[in-house]
Amino acid sequence: MSLSISLSINGAARDIVLDDVRVTLLDLLRERLALPGTKKGCDRGQCGACTVLVNGQRVNSCLTLAATLDGATVTTIEGLAQGDRLHPVQQAFLEHDGFQCGYCTPGQIMSAVGLIAEGHAGDDADRIREGMSGNLCRCSAYRGITEAVQDATRRMTAQAAEDAA
């Protein structure tokens, strides 16, 4: 059985014929669309390594069937930077050493982008810790991650204020 879906991935329109309805968004990206930046850490929504944005919301792509995404807009780690210019969250992770091995990092960064957009945490460290707790880091770069999200939030807020002025 095959199924056609159309969606936008990192700003590009994609028409995809799914020959297998079991394909998750994560495996679609990694195995079929040559976008392996999104990582598989547990394949059952327990670690957050596969976090991407779907219609602006952070989701575990391993728990999302590709077949349900007709018409959706998907952003992955590969779509975050603008050319050579890093997204403020990427830049902050780099500066605060918010990672070691880098494997959970795409998920952490996408989760942080989603968290900042949700607007609930602001730059409050405790709320950021809570809001980022769906993303495991076995190297345990948590202090750097929290600092990076705080810093990026402040930078993005300042930038937004500047843009509005």
Place this chain on the structure above:
Amino acid sequence: MPDTLDRTIRFGSNSGQPMTRRDGIAKVTGAATFTADNTPDNVLHAVYVPATIARGRVTSLDVAAAEAHPGVTHVLTPANRPHLHGDPEAKPTMFSFRIEVLQDDTVRYAGQPVAMVLGETLEAATEGARLLAPTYEMAPPRVDLDRAEPYDVEPGGFGRPTGASHGDIDAGHRAAVKSVDVTYSTAPQYHNAMETHAIVAAWDGDKLHLDVPTQALSMSCAAYASFFDIPVENVTINSPYLGGGFGSKAVPIGPNILAILAARMTGRPVKLMLTRQQMFGPTGHRGATRQRLRLGIDEDASLTVIDHDSLSETSSFDDFHEPAAGASQGLYAAGALRSVHRGARLDIGTPGAMRAPGEASGSAALECAMDEMAEAAGMDPLEFRLKNYAETEPGTGRPYSSKALRDCYLQGAERFGWAGRPLAPRQMRDENGLLTGWGMGTALFPCPMFMAEARATLRADGSALFETSAVDMGQGALTALAQIAADSLGLPVDNVEFRAGHSSLPDGGVAGGSGHTATAGGALHAAGSDVIRQLGEMAAADPASPLHGAGNASFVARHGRLYVDGDDSRSEPFADILSRAGGADLVGSGSASRPPETAAQYAMYSHGAVFAEVKVDPDLCQVQVTRLVGAFAAGRIINPKLADSQLLGGLIWGISFALHEEAHHDPVTGRIVNADFAGYHVPVNADVRGLEVLTVHEDDPHVNLLGIKGVGEIGIVGTVGAIGNAIWHATGHRIRRFPIRIEDLLKA
């Protein structure tokens, strides 16, 4: 701060700088390619079936059902598995473990592979594996360490630790006016790097190309070659990034051998990625221990004896005994010291080295026992440790190569605010009424060196290329080693290209034992020095050079120029020397290992002191670690930013050991019932706050040429005990098992 080593080793301005990771941009943009990110054309996906019992044999597999599933191409079982040259039950090297590669239908632990399915898609292979639906003839599993029959470990290298005995143990016990006799338990723990084990295997005739994360490229090549009876040079391994290793990615695991066999059988590339559940079985783990510690003190509160007996689990078929009792050697000045290792066989996968093997578990028990001894002595735990401070290595009397532990104690205590801590437990509450406690522990970790080689190429344009098969599993090797390499030639690090993570490069040794920076760094430094030596010879012999005739002088390299040592008026750019010689690249090579005489002469350890604050809900007994201060002395710190990250990670592993990690076996099937991240807990971001790391200055002229001791593992050591002791201080309850759970405190 004055640094006595600068002149002798020509260190430049790179080392000591908190440089940002060189691989950072690749890692924050998703461009860093981990093994399973490779999907070659025509690839087959492999999925194996893990045994769901711990002891018995497989009686049936529904191969027809799997083969009938669309997209399934092959099913591998013991009945059709192709010949494997290497004997999976043999142990050809000290680091070899027995593995399961479908050699028969026996099941010796849950999670062991019993069949493998190959498919055109991951979905097809996954469903095919499910359809195999194995049935078993089951024997009662032996998975309870407390009901197993202990035996004495026969010493024999890796996994069979030697005991030790110094002084008169019985006299030490008799001389004690106060003593403690306590037994601490530690749980089975699984590495669980975020990147599960994975491999992409492709054959080209009798040449084997592997994408596989490995902490030991050269050793892995040799092991794979021996399994498949091909020359070692026919094996190529690409391992540019590891998504964490923690000791589990040093030796080939059975599933990897099966994937390579499958690639040979099918003539197609094969990709295998273990599921998270499969990370609880054939990939090693930190074995559970039961540790009895008997300590005694005299009237003066000096230790008369440390007597440490460690029982550890191993598998029914192979030996890896956690070297936990070794943690009591080398630290406190006791009149008599003994460590004993005993083992017990269970129907589990063979344990292995997991971050701070031996020291993490052994120190957890030792530091808690020391706290109990301090309590018996009526002394502050820090004062008690200072009282028993060892000026030379206990037992052997060897001098330490360096030991700034006293500074760690004092600076850590100062930063934490230890002074004024009440001696008695259950004295402190916070503004919300939470019981508050402070505890501490000492950290100790050996500083091994392995063997590594490196190549340095100085190019005509004055830039350089350094090569060694070092690996970065998150510790920052790609950055710190490049800093060392650049300094060896006196170049800015941006003028240095550094290649690592591939088996075609000179042998970078093993990323383990906290010895990689010292060893691979030593080799890189030696290779750079070889280039300088050759450059000096060329210049000295060249009448056109301002360095002409300075043959007996030594040279130093700074900012891309060669200087006569001690005479800044005589120098010349590298590029000019090379240019007059025809402009060819200049290649140097170097190696590093520890001279045996130095190893015998000095006791070499990193040290640290960890101070913990916990808060415990008096009604619900929920525990939070609210502050951790770790002060560490680990020789020369090449990159303080990355070293801090390593040490912070270690502290959090300490929290994890103390409060979270524990695999539980179902007593009926022997299966691990919490084999995923929902049931096997590791700290999340919300569990972590109030962490501080201090690195104490330490010059070590003996440990190696660069004075590097290593920071990868010591952060865990000391932390576990500090947290356990803080929980006692908060609640008055000594919980002698790790992890410490809410129910332990409710029952206490």
